[in-house]
Amino acid sequence: MKTIFLVAFLSVWVSTAAFAQEDLLKLAEAGDSAQKEKVSATFKATRLINGHTVETNGAGTLLFLISHRFGTLNSGAYNFWGLDQSTIRLALEYGVTDRFTVGVGRSSLEKTYDGFLKYKAVQQAAGGSPVTITAFASTAVKTLDWPENEAKYEFAHRLTYSYQLLVARKFTERLSLQLAPTMVHRNLVETGGGETNVYALGTGGRYKLTKRVSFNAEYFYLLPSDVADTFKNSLSLGFDIETGGHVFQLMFTNSQGMVEKFFIPKNVGGWNTGDIYFGFNISRVFSLGKEKREW
Template identity: 55%
Template sequence: MASFLVFLLATCAAPAWAQDDLLGQLESQKPAATTPEPVAATFKSTRLISGHTVETPGQGTLVFLISHRFGTINSGAYNFFGLDQAALRLGLEYAVTDKLEIGIGRSNIEKTLDGFVKYRAIRQTTGSKVMPVSVTLFANSAMNMLRDDRSWYTVPRRLTYSYQALIARKFSPNLSLQLMPTLIHRNLVQDNTQSNDVYAIGFGGRQKLTKRTSLNAEYFYLVQSSKPTGSRNALALGFDIETGGHVFQLHLTNSQGMIENHFVANTRGNFFDGDIYFGFNVNRNFTVRAKEGFRK
């Protein structure tokens, strides 16, 4: 009788063990559940070279930006190959949230005062729901502040507006590319043969060299039908160095301007004839407000 009970228990338990083993195998074959992970550091700065990147600083971060361009290298030894001349822009940028950034700046080119707003609409992600690109929307307004006694040269006529959709993808830890459809609207133009709207398409990229250095490039192609008379496509090559809280950007470009109206719509230099401006950007970040959720 005892032997019969042992046999009966073993017979009943065997299917249960087999079922548990089968369920274990099926469980091990299930793909691991993943959540979307945002792609970080597509670029290391809010600027590629002259233009903006898709990046915005973390919430509560204040960015102090110094942008500097010397004169053209082909201006000769008398002008110390451009170092005797200089254009400067000082800017402040603040991240209201992780997605929303505002900024203001002042350039000595036409004594221009500018302000912008930037919104990170889409962020590239990996994981179960992949988003292949990041998209940031950008709008800028700039005003020529030069003294002028002409009564008709009113504030509205001094204004220009810039609009961009910045579309970027980080293809690998080392390579990021960006597309920049651009519209510049000028309230005042030279004559009625000129278009108030200037359309351009920008291309740019970053190739990381080491943990803290990279090569950058930027190019804006002007649509011929809206191209201002005498203007050229802007081309820039740069080298970035990250040093803790600073990003130091060195570059060569055929445009001395440092805001969209200047370098997209008013570039006059021919890069391949030596009309090259050496310049740099210096970015310094300050945390002025603790991020929500991280306050002690």
């Protein structure tokens, strides 16, 4: 009797193990399939024009970014329509993981240093999430000397904080769109009026014209406030050109600054008055890890 029971038990155990192994294989294959179905390269670069995209650097990838804006086109022939003037920002961005990027930069405008953290929380996937969601937070420090009465200012007055939730969807191989609810907190309102917290809604997208060229548009709408009554919404149009490890971005924008503290709550340029800046971003990728970034 014991022998019959033992044989029956072993038969059931072997059958169960076989089914379990088959189920595990199916789960593994399903996981691999889901991994392959993830939507990548929603945008060509980590910047749409001035603002960030949902893209993060791959793990072990270092990105060197040069951003440059000339003067306004309405500055006339004497200033060669803005080409005699310039504002520049240099930055390094490193992919700690495929989802988490850290970055630092320095702008000539107000001698501003900035640092940011960027985390891709959700990845768009076929049969999964319809969008990619990336959280972004940055701090900017103004190091330009105060014009006067410096004694009344503290270091905290130099700081500005920006927070964004970047939500994007790649609709087709050619079309990608993004929303960017934004809050900028200013420890000091230098204009003497307006709120310390500024809220805006960023929108934008790209349309691929060829395999390596896309048309980009970006707009930041200031929600009704004293700031919105005083300053202008940022509107930018441009092109991405990808050449191997480089991405060239050429643009026209009414924003001179290249970090959030400038082009969202302090933008004074208007397209209707010719306050248009021509500029470019150049990004170069260096692979410090085993895998190279896929554009």
